[in-house]
Amino acid sequence: MKKAYLTTPIYYSSGKPHLGHAYTTILADVVAKYKKAIGYDIFFTTGMDEHGQKIFDVAKKLKKNVKEMLDDNAKIFQNLWKKLGINYNFFTRTTSQDHKKTVQKIFSQLYKKKYIYKGVWTSYYCPNCEENYTETQAIKKKGKLFCKLGHELVFKNEPSFFLKTSQFQKWIEKYFHDHNSFIYPSFRAKELINNFLNEGLKDLSISRKTLCWGVPIKEDNNHVIYVWFDALLNYLTNLGYGTKKNQNFTKYWNDGRSEIIHFMSKEISRFHCIYWPIMLKMLNLRLPNKIIIHGWIINNNEKMSKSKGNVIDPWQYINRFGSDALRYFLVKESNFENDFNFTDKFFWDVYNHDLANNYGNVLTRIAGMIKKYCHNVVPSLTKKKLDNDDKEILIVRKEILKKYKNLINNYKIKELLDEIQKSYLLLNKYIDETKPWVLFKDGKLDKLFNFLNIIFNFNCDLIILLSPILQQTTKKISQILNLVLDFKLLNKDHAKLKINSCPPIFNRK
Numbered sequence: 001m002k003k004a005y006l007t008t009p010i011y012y013s014s015g016k017p018h019l020g021h022a023y024t025t026i027l028a029d030v031v032a033k034y035k036k037a038i039g040y041d042i043f044f045t046t047g048m049d050e051h052g053q054k055i056f057d058v059a060k061k062l063k064k065n066v067k068e069m070l071d072d073n074a075k076i077f078q079n080l081w082k083k084l085g086i087n088y089n090f091f092t093r094t095t096s097q098d099h100k101k102t103v104q105k106i107f108s109q110l111y112k113k114k115y116i117y118k119g120v121w122t123s124y125y126c127p128n129c130e131e132n133y134t135e136t137q138a139i140k141k142k143g144k145l146f147c148k149l150g151h152e153l154v155f156k157n158e159p160s161f162f163l164k165t166s167q168f169q170k171w172i173e174k175y176f177h178d179h180n181s182f183i184y185p186s187f188r189a190k191e192l193i194n195n196f197l198n199e200g201l202k203d204l205s206i207s208r209k210t211l212c213w214g215v216p217i218k219e220d221n222n223h224v225i226y227v228w229f230d231a232l233l234n235y236l237t238n239l240g241y242g243t244k245k246n247q248n249f250t251k252y253w254n255d256g257r258s259e260i261i262h263f264m265s266k267e268i269s270r271f272h273c274i275y276w277p278i279m280l281k282m283l284n285l286r287l288p289n290k291i292i293i294h295g296w297i298i299n300n301n302e303k304m305s306k307s308k309g310n311v312i313d314p315w316q317y318i319n320r321f322g323s324d325a326l327r328y329f330l331v332k333e334s335n336f337e338n339d340f341n342f343t344d345k346f347f348w349d350v351y352n353h354d355l356a357n358n359y360g361n362v363l364t365r366i367a368g369m370i371k372k373y374c375h376n377v378v379p380s381l382t383k384k385k386l387d388n389d390d391k392e393i394l395i396v397r398k399e400i401l402k403k404y405k406n407l408i409n410n411y412k413i414k415e416l417l418d419e420i421q422k423s424y425l426l427l428n429k430y431i432d433e434t435k436p437w438v439l440f441k442d443g444k445l446d447k448l449f450n451f452l453n454i455i456f457n458f459n460c461d462l463i464i465l466l467s468p469i470l471q472q473t474t475k476k477i478s479q480i481l482n483l484v485l486d487f488k489l490l491n492k493d494h495a496k497l498k499i500n501s502c503p504p505i506f507n508r509k
């Protein structure tokens with residue numbers, strides 16, 4: 001059996017989840033569900049990044065006990081994932097004892113191997129993104145330095161432990177060069193080379209002396225581990241790496257046949273594509289197969305982020321349109337090349353056009369006709385009497401069935417949705433042009449039954465193909481149609497199936 005380990009970033013526990021977090025988590029969940037549907041054994045993880053200066057500062061500002069704030073926020077994220085139908089196998093919390101112990105163990109291991117050494121950290125630092133900048137990488141405005149997201153940088157000069165990342169510069173460059181499917185889309189690799197590798201990779205400071213909210217370093221308890229070193233290791237600790245309960249690690253990481261895929265947006269590609277592979281190389285572990293990087297959701301031309309206060313609350317859309325509509329919208333508009341500008345109108349349009357007018361409408365029309373002309377029983381096909389328009393529909397059905405696995409295997413879910421959408425437009429046209437109500441009136445029942453059989457079967461395939469995205473709705477439909485939502489049942493003839501009456505599925509808004 002094929003298997004895969006899929007991950008989202010672990011989100012900072014400094015506030016509530018917003019649409020950006022939902023975007024990545026839904027994309028990863030949808031890919032996990034599609035892969036499962038075509039036969040993969042999946043391990044899927046998400047969770048919370050609970051250490052670092054920012055988290056500590058937020059708790060202080062809110063006058064909250066840090067641990068209590070983290071517990072509250074973890075619950076808020078988990079509630080949202082539950083509502084959105086996200087099925088993770090493990091939910092990381094970096095303050096858990098298991099995670100912290102393994103992080104300390106790894107730190108000691110790399111210290112012994114001399115990949116970690118003590119020095120002095122002089123750098124410009126963004127406390128918000130928890131990221132180092134050199135003077136050339138920083139953005140200069142009115143004599144001050146800012147990170148790429150516009151936060152002011154602070155100058156740091158303190159003792160620190162360093163990871164010898166500079167030693168692996170050539171190796172990582174060669175890795176990018178030899179594995180051009182490692183980073184998706186591949187132009188992101190060029191960006192990373194231009195922005196971070198060309199000017200020389202420096203050793204990475206991986207401890208903080210002035211902070212108490214982090215994993216303590218055993219080798220010197222005046223220091224805690226830098227949040228990114230700690231956070232990246234969640235991808236191993238989720239699987240029990242470094243403990244006795246490491247079966248999942250053996251199965252989903254160590255076994256070269258398992259596909260390892262990380263999802264995220266572009267601003268954290270530097271950590272995942274440069275530092276993370278180097279850490280794995282130091283630990284003699286295999287690298288992930290793919291790092292999938294999408295663009296940002298922007299709101300009024302600015303990245304949506306908590307610090308800018310322009311975040312969109314996913315609940316606003318879930319409450320008005322339902323979870324499935326939000327899942328559908330974010331997958332349909334997913335963009336790996338560019339950012340996409342979110343607007344309310346855009347959401348309404350996609351909902352009304354795709355979900356209400358196409359998917360919902362075609363289904364209620366078909367179910368209504370089967371009720372009216374066939375007493376709710378799907379008619380059989382009379383092969384001899386197929387006309388060209390019927391044959392054309394069968395060809396289109398075959399084509400999508402030929403394509404879908406390839407699209408899923410290449411993470412082209414948006415393209416799969418485009419194919420589905422095209423099919424629905426065609427089915428609507430097929431109904432309008434065939435005029436089944438005239439066929440019935442004229443007594444042309446052979447032609448009418450052929451039409452109903454063909455259109456019902458095709459629609460069942462489309463419903464099954466949509467089920468990893470429109471989970472709750474397709475489940476409801478499956479009960480109405482007595483249809484099993486299983487990819488193995490694609491291309492089936494459902495003749496003689498007894499269906500129930502079908503109420504409107506997506507109400508126009």
Ligand code: MSP
Pocket residue numbers: 008009010011012013019020021023024049231232233234263264265266267268295296297298303304305
């Ligand atoms: N804690 C780190 C990640 C550590 S992973 C080992 C972090 N957390 S975060 O809360 O800032 O979340 C960043 C991730 O949230 C992005 O990579 C992306 O997946 C998602 N998004 C946050 N804002 C986003 C947008 N405006 N648009 C799209 N996705 C965004 O970084």
